[in-house]
Amino acid sequence: MAGTMTFAETRQQPSESEARILGVVLRSNGATQPEIARATGLSQQTVSRLVNDLLASGALVQGGKRSSGRRGQPTVELAIAPPFAYSLGIALMTDAMSIALMDFSGRVVGHEYFTMPVMSRKAVFARIDEVRERLLAATPLARERLVGAGIGILGPCLDGKARFNPPRALDEFAMVPIDELFAERLGLPCWAESDGNAAAVGESFLGAGRSFANFVYIYVAAGLGGGIIINNRLLRGSHGNSGEIGRMLPWRNFQIPTLETLLDSLRKAGVELDGLSTMLARFDPEWPGVDEWISRSRDQFSLIASGIAALVDPEAIVFGGRIPPELAAKLLPAIELFDDARREMPRPLPRIIASQTGFDACAVGAAMLPLEQTYYATML
Structure with a gap:
């Protein structure tokens, strides 16, 4: 980070505990004090004090009341203050x-x-x-x-x-x-x-991270990359390159499954496209060449996903990036997680899902x- 004094630096920064509370409320899209206490491990008294401070600063706002299902007063839901x-x-x-x-x-x-x-x-x-x-x-x-x-x-x-x-x-x-x-x-x-x-x-706070604290994100675009989220935090690695998923496949032995190789497949099948952005803006899952690309890419994606499952053991593997949702819907069912399925209780495997941010x-x-x-x- 670099820069001069700006809005963020002139305002008092939250403590670590306050940041944890804000993170829980954001990921939960609203939470009550008892829910915050359970999620953060902070005492109810500490949560109450810090929530009052965050309300006073304007970072949180009170929402509607929610019944706890027990006798007594309903609890008030807390929400992030958008402005x-x-x-x-x-x-x-x-x-x-x-x-x-x-x-x-x-x-x-x-x-x-x-x-x-x-x-x-x-x-x-x-x-x-x-x-x-x-x-x-x-x-x-x-x-x-x-x-x-x-x-x-x-x-x-x-x-x-x-x-x-x-x-x-x-x-x-x-x-x-x-x-x-x-x-x-x-x-x-x-x-x-x-x-x-x-x-x-972004996925951790606004998408799959609202359901999964541990997941690996596969970023499909002109290249192939990704990111690893462990306990709701980004694992950067020693050099900031954790999640460089495309490097798992030696390019001399495998065609790296990217949107550039999809573009090549479409052009060879006769679809006239002048570039990647045009392909994504006009994407049609029924174009000739789409199914061929999936057929040529599923083994590579299966190797990557299976390697992730064995090494990281996440709750989910999320496919996102610039991949069109219609393409993800056809590709994901073709991906296989390799497992020996020993006895009647095979090891737990991650779910394979599409990105839930629904945006850029x-x-x-x-x-x-x-x-x-x-x-x-x-x-x-």
Whole structure:
């Protein structure tokens, strides 16, 4: 993170216990004090005191009353106060960029996606300035309550922090501290993560993480990446590259199953498409070439998913990224988790599910980074 004094830094930061409470309320989409106490392990007295502080600060609001099913007064549900803070999420892709404005509850209040003929610094920052002004004009309160910006970018991390080695299309963003570069240009604190890690963070707070504390996210796009969530927190690894799922398959021995190889399959089958963004905008699961791609990709995805199940033992494996929901619906049933099924009680296996964020995965996850780091929790 880099930047000057801004909204987030002028406001008192939550304690670790307060951050845990905020995280429980966000993931639960509303919770009562007894539920918070059970989820955090904090005493009821401590929860009551900290909740009152969070209500006074404006981070939480009281919602409706909920019956406990017992005699006595109903309990009051607590909710995240959406206008308490805002953040920007920026997703840098090889052929496109998307920007999301998110409120404190994780709701995307503004979003723009656009193809980019050239992903140069000049073109990217000019478009960010233009879009940011439009988004903030539409939500004026966000202008004075902007916590910072998160950036999701393709490629492995080089220093465990914010230097990445992206594809050639992003040459001007390679090998430099992305957080410092964007902070200097935007005048905001900035955080950077690989696209898979960023998407996993978003999924943890706003999607599958509401049901599963432990899952692995597979990010399917021009490349193949991912992120690992353990006990509701992102596992970054020693160099920030935990979840580099595409590296599990040696490219000399396997065709890496990506949306680029899907595009090639469609073109060979006669579908006229000028690029990845066009394919995704027009995607039809009945196009010739789709089933062939699934047939050629299912063994690779099965190897990856089975390796994840054996090594990490998560509750779920979540397929997301830029994969169209219609494609995920056809692909996921074809994936096999290898197991010897010994005796009548085989080992428990993770569920394979599609992403539940239902939005631009990398931009949503990137927008969660400033909120997560400032108010909700810290990464492992």
